[in-house]
Amino acid sequence: MIRNPKDLQRYTASERANHWVVGISFILLALSGLAFFHPAFFPLAQLFGGGVWARILHPFLGVLMAISFLAIFFRFKALNVMTPADKEWLNRVGEMVDGNDHNMPEQGKYNGGQKMMFWALAVCMLLLAVSGIVLWRAYFSFPVELVRFGAVIHAAAAAVMIALIMVHIYAAIWVKGTIRAMWYGTVTRAWAKQHHRAWYRQVTGK
Amino acid sequence: MALQSLDIARRSATTTPAPGVRETAKVAKLIDVSTCIGCKACQVACMEWNDLRDEVGSCAGVYDNPVDLTAKSWTVMRYAEVEEKGRLEWLIRKDGCMHCADPGCLKACPAPGAIVQYANGIVDFHQENCIGCGYCVTGCPFNIPRLSKEDSKAYKCSLCSDRVAVGQAPACVKTCPTGAIQFGSKEQMKDVADKRIKDLKERGYAQAGLYDPPGVGGTHVMYVLHHADRPELYQGLPNDPSISPLVSLWKGFAKPLATLALAGVALGSLFHYVTKGPNEVSKELENELEKEDAK
Numbered sequence: 001m002i003r004n005p006k007d008l009q010r011y012t013a014s015e016r017a018n019h020w021v022v023g024i025s026f027i028l029l030a031l032s033g034l035a036f037f038h039p040a041f042f043p044l045a046q047l048f049g050g051g052v053w054a055r056i057l058h059p060f061l062g063v064l065m066a067i068s069f070l071a072i073f074f075r076f077k078a079l080n081v082m083t084p085a086d087k088e089w090l091n092r093v094g095e096m097v098d099g100n101d102h103n104m105p106e107q108g109k110y111n112g113g114q115k116m117m118f119w120a121l122a123v124c125m126l127l128l129a130v131s132g133i134v135l136w137r138a139y140f141s142f143p144v145e146l147v148r149f150g151a152v153i154h155a156a157a158a159a160v161m162i163a164l165i166m167v168h169i170y171a172a173i174w175v176k177g178t179i180r181a182m183w184y185g186t187v188t189r190a191w192a193k194q195h196h197r198a199w200y201r202q203v204t205g206k
Numbered sequence: 207m208a209l210q211s212l213d214i215a216r217r218s219a220t221t222t223p224a225p226g227v228r229e230t231a232k233v234a235k236l237i238d239v240s241t242c243i244g245c246k247a248c249q250v251a252c253m254e255w256n257d258l259r260d261e262v263g264s265c266a267g268v269y270d271n272p273v274d275l276t277a278k279s280w281t282v283m284r285y286a287e288v289e290e291k292g293r294l295e296w297l298i299r300k301d302g303c304m305h306c307a308d309p310g311c312l313k314a315c316p317a318p319g320a321i322v323q324y325a326n327g328i329v330d331f332h333q334e335n336c337i338g339c340g341y342c343v344t345g346c347p348f349n350i351p352r353l354s355k356e357d358s359k360a361y362k363c364s365l366c367s368d369r370v371a372v373g374q375a376p377a378c379v380k381t382c383p384t385g386a387i388q389f390g391s392k393e394q395m396k397d398v399a400d401k402r403i404k405d406l407k408e409r410g411y412a413q414a415g416l417y418d419p420p421g422v423g424g425t426h427v428m429y430v431l432h433h434a435d436r437p438e439l440y441q442g443l444p445n446d447p448s449i450s451p452l453v454s455l456w457k458g459f460a461k462p463l464a465t466l467a468l469a470g471v472a473l474g475s476l477f478h479y480v481t482k483g484p485n486e487v488s489k490e491l492e493n494e495l496e497k498e499d500a501k
Contacts, residue, residue: 006499035316036316036339036341037316037461037464037465038461038462038465039219039220039221039316039318040221040465041465042219042316042317042318045337050337051316051317051335051337052337052338052358054337055337055338055339056338097478097482098482099482099483099485101485137338137339137340137343137353138338138358144343144344144349145450147343147344148344148450148452148453148456149452151341151344151452151453151456152452152455152456155456155460155461155464156460156464159464159467159468162468163467163468163471166468166471166472166475167471167475170475170478170479173479174475174478174479174484174485175484175485176484176485176486176487177486177487188487188492189495190487190488190491190492190494190495191487193491193495194487194488194491
């Protein structure tokens with residue numbers, strides 16, 4: 001595809017780099033974490049050099065993800081404030097999923113679903129980071145009741161977050177012309193006009 | 207520890223059955239707290255047999271030394287001074303792994319084969335498979351396993367599984383000068399305990415009894431207690447211990463369900479794509495913009 005100079009800039013290079021630091025650390029965390037989640041996934045530990053290495057690396061990757069997520073959180077927080085139009089969009093999300101997006105309410109840079117995703121991921125991230133510290137026996141020591149509670153929270157938040165990220169990835173695959181925004185930053189004007197019309201008008205002035 | 211020749215009945219992080227056609231008698235260690243003199247010969251024998259040399263500690267003002275279990279101290283004597291009916295009672299309990307029939311450590315362990323339960327009931331840690339996460343510590347209702355600072359592996363009493371495998375009693379049993387620690391089949395140990403409890407009851411300990419808590423399926427280390435109604439008198443021996451419901455939730459049905467749910471999301475996405483097709487930018491919009499450009 002030849003890049004059209006009239007394409008719209010959706011993400012800056014630094015936003016994209018930030019996203020991929022979060023993304024790569026998340027994938028490594030999910031793979032190493034699943035190894036301890038259920039015996040069916042234990043072979044995934046081999047990707048990290050065995051169970052001991054997976055156990056050693058997982059929390060450090062967690063610190064990396066927590067810090068890089070925090071950066072992305074502050075970058076995009078203001079853009080993800082829910083508006084009445086988002087609620088309307090969410091009420092009619094069934095039509096969208098059904099493949100009929102022509103009558104959906106006009107959306108800004110992010111639609112209601114993306115905003116929900118943003119806040120749900122932020123909550124999961126907070127729960128994972130706090131409970132993760134409780135479980136990190138190499139450096140921390142907490143009362144066993146708290147560790148037990150932390151283990152349940154960590155596993156539950158992780159499962160929810162993996163499901164959310166699956167939806168996040170699928171949405172990017174499903175809506176054609178989306179992934180390039182995170183590869184090299186631009187989207188076509190037609191893409192913007194179809195999926196985020198208010199944002200299209202804002203950036204083009206049309 | 208490895209180098210064992212005992213049948214394994216249960217293995218951590220393993221969802222298929224272990225070989226189980228051979229029948230092995232269940233063993234047990236019986237600790238008669240009422241005849242223990244607190245000499246710590248068992249601690250010494252444990253160090254000796256298992257080649258463990260813990261750091262030399264300092265006196266904490268009580269007889270307890272070392273003051274707690276460590277990765278290198280698999281058994282410690284705990285001394286409690288209790289006043290009962292105006293008399294001082296010095297309750298001395300040899301603490302260490304209870305070898306639960308339903309072991310919380312094994313349930314919590316994510317590393318296949320790092321914790322095993324032999325067919326004879328002994329729960330053993332195989333450190334070569336241990337990944338050092340400390341989940342066993344989280345799962346244990348008795349606060350027994352300890353992570354080593356040196357190698358990040360978890361350690362605890364093995365009930366001298368290497369000795370038991372060749373027909374020997376554990377080192378602590380062998381060395382106990384008063385016969386307060388005995389070893390044999392679980393049935394036999396219960397019989398020994400019954401006689402002793404009867405004796406204690408005749409001597410004024412009406413609440414004497416056996417500590418073999420059913421909440422963890424019974425244990426393969428049992429105590430004869432003078433005050434079986436109040437095990438907490440013995441330096442916090444738990445009354446009616448069981449695997450925490452949080453550990454059961456964490457390691458029980460929730461995870462297979464979550465795994466199915468994740469598979470559902472992945473397959474749901476795939477079939478959504480297959481049935482609905484991609485959400486493409488409409489040709490009309492593209493053409494419209496191209497026309498504008500051409501102007």
